[in-house]
Amino acid sequence: MRVMLVGSGELSRELVLAFQRLGAEVVAVDRYADAPAHDVADEALVVKITDPEELTAAIARVEPAYVVVDTNAVAIDALRAAADGGTTQVVPGVYATQLSLDREGMRRLAADELGLPTAPFWFAGSVEELTAVAEHAGFPLVVKPVIGVPGQGQSVLLRPEDVEPAWQRAVAAGGRVPHNRVLAETVVEIDYAVTLLTVRTDGPAGPALHFCEPIGHRQLDGGVLESWQPQEMTVAALGAAKSVAARIVRALGGRGVFGVELLVRGDEVYFSDVSVRPYDSGLVTLRTQRLSEFELHARAVLGLPVDTIMISPGAAEVTYGGADESANTPEINPVLLAEALVVPESDVRLLGRHDGSARSRLGVALATGSDVTTARDRVRQVSAVLHRVWQP
Template sequence: ASDYSEFVDAVAAVGIPCVVKPIMSSSGHGQSVIKTQDDIERSWRIAQEGGRAGAGRVIVEGFVDFDYEITLLTVRSIAGTTFCEPVGHIQVDGDYRYSWQPQAMAAEAKNKAQEIAGKITSALGGYGIFGVELFVKGDDVIFSEVSPRSHDTGMVTMISQDMSEFALHARALLGLPVPEIRFFGPSASRAVVVEGESSCIEIGNLEKVLEEPGVQMRIFGKPEVKGHRRMGVILATADTVEEAREKAERAYGKLEIDIH
């Protein structure tokens, strides 16, 4: 929808509830859910003010029924197209909070996911890593969206693979081959989201956060927070995905964050 009139018509065509997104967004900025008629004008305003490219066209999406959502990190290099193990994740208000690898899925669904991701990234062209988001319902796979870059849910690859998504992106862009991605085992990530307004944030108690084997942390070094902002990530590896997620959550629970 290009203007408010088209937007109102699109909402009527898709039906309520529906999701509104600016055509260019990340981390949920500018996105909202219309639950009643009273939300229509508010959602238009959020999309116009929060989009990465500023005000402009918006997308109105209907809801689909699905079992889970994955990010299939897809690498295009001079060696061809290579896929990471599927990443499962949980988002809150369109923003990633948890991710894990591998997401358990049937062989048929995994093959379909790779087929779809391969077609989309081939059509887009270029070298590098693409974060292809997909909905999975049984053996059916539905395309959601694609990011032509490293993906926030893919930060789990900093502990789960021999080459993280960032290393893969750089290697492919440099014109070097990516013949294989070696996966180490079940892993999880937990985003460190800070809320408030400050340019002085202290992150402490790290000696307790990192006391369990198989736990790592990355602090992003962002200088300030206004509202809420992802300031770091906790990474964990274990024998199973469930254990890795629990370990990451335990480490997060020990974290101390002070805003001055």
């Protein structure tokens, strides 16, 4: 059972291990040598994964049973050719992968085709168009790149002077996938934002959906993403959230873990975005669930049974660094590491910069507790110590 993992970043390591524990042979592929997942995979390949011919040739050479996409930059034509060949399954699916690289297409599907509630939104293809949108919509205004993972390259505009910097930040977020369009949306008043991890599997009775407990999250100052599970929701809001998630995931098709991003105010739920692979806000599941988001993804890909049982409330903080901060993996001070881990029910993941991207994960602080409040307090203590490792 051979799995070809296209994309070998920091989080891909966890995915490789999840597949290997289920008996799969994993070939990790990325555009540069010594990518994080290359260290743990059974075989590592360096391939320009945005080049259709190179990626097609690599798939033909490896002959995997499954091609699993774990990157936001990939040659869709190569995936389509592999899927059409009939011997390789592409996960989460060609259509889902294609839309995950195109926030405009995803938003059109959600709002125009499925009729899901969203914040008012517009698309702009230049600074001038974005300026016109801002003049029409008013401030504050959220601007996001049309490609990339949720949160990356995002800005909140408060005044006309913010338009050009927001444009530059959004188009730069594409990295090795150039683009010149952005999504702008009105800032709606919300109580909280959640990720609803939704697992789509193929069972004896056909496709089935499984929902994890909702994950609350917020972006903190200084490049930190805080998340916690479970996020308390009203019965009506949770029902609406599951309905929105089910509709978008069924429309995307395929199988695996889908991170559906939602905005909630009272009982009202708005669709925001969706990731078609495990990602940052779901890292809290490494400690809160019997099966983490990575293990759920691996099981769903391989057609194995899943469960979304939460075993403890918990919290996580992911810290990011820019080019200067994360150019090299810092030397870990064992005294500081011990100070971080003395916090009850705590754990850490220390990561290094490998791919030269402008925004890289430095590490993850994790903690559980009898309730979310306790877990969040503990994870802040752990994260505060880790910051002294990265910024002595």
